[in-house]
Amino acid sequence: MTTTPTARARTAQARTAPLLAVRDLTVDFGGHPAVRGVDLELHRGETLGLVGESGSGKSVTALAVLGLLPATARTGGSVRLDGRELLGLPARQLAAVRGRRIAMVFQDPLSAFTPVYRIGDQLAEAVRVHRDLGRAAARKRAADLLDLVGIPDPARALDAFPHEFSGGMRQRAMIAMAVANDPDVLLADEPTTALDVTIQAQVLEVLRTAQRESGAALVLVSHDLGVIAGSADRVAVMYAGRIVETAPVDELFAAPRHPYTLGLIGAVPRLDGPGRALVPIPGTPPATGEPPAPGCAFAPRCPLAEDRCRQDEPPLTALAEPADAAAPVADAAPEGPAVHLAACVRAAHLAAARPAPAEVYPVPDLPAAAARPRAERPEVLTVRGLTRSFPQRRAGLLRRRTGEVHAVDGVDLDIRQGETLGLVGESGSGKSTTLYEILRLAAPQSGRIELLGQDTAALDRAAARRLRSRVQIVFQDPAASLDPRMPIGDVLAEPLLAQRTPAAEARRRVPELLRQVGLDPAHADRYPHEFSGGQRQRISIARALAVRPDLLALDEPVSALDVSVQAGVLNLLQRLKAELGLAYLFVSHDLSVVRHLADRVAVMYLGRTVETGTADRVFTHPRHPYTRALLAAVPRPDPVAERTRPRHLLAGDPPSPTTRHPGCPFRTRCPVQPALTPAQRDRCATEPPPARPAAPGTDHTAACHYPDVPGVHRGAGGYYGTGL
DSSP states (O other): OOOOOOHHHHHHHHHSOOSEEEEEEEEEETTEEEEEEEEEEEOTTOEEEEEOOTTSSHHHHHHHHTTOSOTTEEEEEEEEETTEEOTTOOHHHHHHHBTTTEEEEOSOHHHHSOTTSOHHHHHHHHHHHHSOOOHHHHHHHHHHHHHHTTOSSHHHHTTOOGGGSOHHHHHHHHHHHHTTTOOSEEEEESTTTTOOHHHHHHHHHHHHHHHHHHTOEEEEEOSOHHHHHHHOSEEEEEETTEEEEEEEHHHHHHSOOSHHHHHHHHTOOOTTOTTSOOOOOOSOOOOTTOOOOSSOTTGGGOTTOOGGGGTSOOOOEEEEOOSSTTSOEEEOOOSSTTSOEEOOTTHHHHHHHOOOHHHHSOOOOOOOOOOOOGGGSOEEEEEEEEEEEEEEEOSSSSOOEEEEEEEEEEEEEEEETTOEEEEEOOTTSSHHHHHHHHHTOSOOSEEEEEETTEEGGGOOHHHHHHHHTTEEEEOSOHHHHSOTTSOHHHHHHHHHHHTTOOHHHHHHHHHHHHHHTTOOGGGTTSOGGGSOHHHHHHHHHHHHHTTOOSEEEEESTTTTSOHHHHHHHHHHHHHHHHHHOOEEEEEOSOHHHHHHHOSEEEEEETTEEEEEEEHHHHHHSOOSHHHHHHHHHOOOSOHHHHHHSOOOOOOSOOOOTTSOOSSOTTTTTOTTGGGSOHHHHHHHHHSOOOOEESSTTOOOEEOOSOTTOTTSSOSTTOGGGOOO
16 A cells, blocks of 8 residues: 655655656647646655546646657656656657556546457567567466456456456556556546446555566546545645645645645535535636636635735645645745645644634525434335346347346335435446336336336326426436537426427426526526536436425436546535435445435345445445455545455455346455355355345344454454444
8 A cells, every 4th residue: 555655755756857857847738728837756665646637638748758649739848767868759759658658547447448359469569569578478477467367267358358357357458558567657537437436445455566576656536536645645735737735645635735636525415424515616727728817716605805916827836835824825835845845825824723614615505304204204215026128139130139137136125205215336237228128107117116006016197297297307418418509598498398388388497497507697697618517417407306306316417527526526416405305316336425424224236125224334344245345345435444444345246137146246355255164155145135124223224244243354454444
């Protein structure tokens, strides 16, 4: 595990020349600046985290270092690797550096791999480009690389095509390709985006292993502050194309000196902070490529902005440590990578006061939900024994049926009025299929669905139409769910007109809906592309609310949003639930978000519900080993906690849903199994565990035969190092 350098190590780094030195890097596209004067230093074996919102210039900076920007980009400044200037190198000389001295781990490995070539051939090619090896030796090196990154049966995996790997396996194979030639610098651009939390933990561990084996320095680009806290030695925060703060990771999280950094930290939902209002950063970043206004680019969104902030852009400087620590003064930046630099005229104030984010940013007052006992609230949704399978067919002209995919294989859920149920689990666990089965308002393959007291199997066409207005959905990608040809006023009126609401009444409701989700009614004639991602998601929520539903299904509604925008949407959802008495079915793989929003939680694995209960019980006293593994994999935005907690990774990927597994489906990955007796293991393999109450008098249940095996991953760090 990567640790923060000691003071002695930092001093030694400051005296040695950096491995990679970026000076006054600028990038513009057709006269529109994307990166404005970035300075970075990277030393051997060091991990630098690069964070910021979308459009801040993180990925453009990483791509500029390796010369991978399109021909339309104009790049200036200096990028030196071991003293050798890379900017302006001829293409042939730069190609010799790529993959050999500096390598890239891309965000989307499916796009980065060539789909028509086998994984082994692509890895071998990456080796042979820079080494004088024969085919057999290169193939053996490729197998060794796959073994290094934890791909099972690497000799067989060499012959697989990229689409035959899971998302986590593709990302691990991409890391294997990056370290194939023992590079000096690894650039990882959002390597864990869109991955499940357990796969994310595996990929991060693979990155640490690869870095340790090769001795490479690492630039880790990420918007996830938990990932940065657990992996980086130093952090650089970018905003509007420039670095606004950089510091050792412990110092940055403990005492940020720029309001933007403080806002990013306050916007992160945490496992240990449920229910409280998050701290969203007001406003939106400057549009990508637009020249910033005079002065500090963050001033229009900054709660501490003064008149001088709007005159001159503050330089990135350090604060000297005076005798009176309460009154630090600005000083020239000392040399070396370990100093704490901030581009803010209020940096001294923040360094002295160390305010919490809620002391600087306005925090919305969220209305309290009606305090009625759960048993007294009416049932909104009840699901019992739900199953759903799909035919598996052979590719080709005849497309003969070869089997079944058991997507949902025994799901039990219930939601009451004014309640949020979080549905969590890895990709492929059946969360979204369960959601869409409920929304079909038809008879399930087997099991029973009752929505607002009505059995969906007994609905005729008219009854289904009447019921449809009482349950609505908000999709993951608002850009794909909003018609780009319609102004948003028409988008919001459409569901009302579909329910035969008079046109005049529908037009009257549009401004009311926009105000309800925090948007300006005057913008009703704008089109979806004229809004930011967070604003588009608010429009999607307003559209769902138009017909006054009782149940709102939310399918990963904030997964594609920046953390600051996500905070505002989560606060909005909490407010709407309290004001309107809505019930939410919230599908997500982000357990921190679920912990923040949900009243109850249902955990799914391979199509089955394995644990249910109140969010407080499930998150603080998990009973199923799978739930414990999910919680252990969640990174915390706390560098000290991340370094000290033990790491117990969940091995492998879930089994294939094309096979119905007898017994417990989790047993092949369960860390409890080695501690069981042969008779107990046989029981897990043959007898499906029923959902049993975790404690008398509670509705907390877990489908596990042996949830309390002594001595299994329990110690100072709790189960799997969760601290529980």
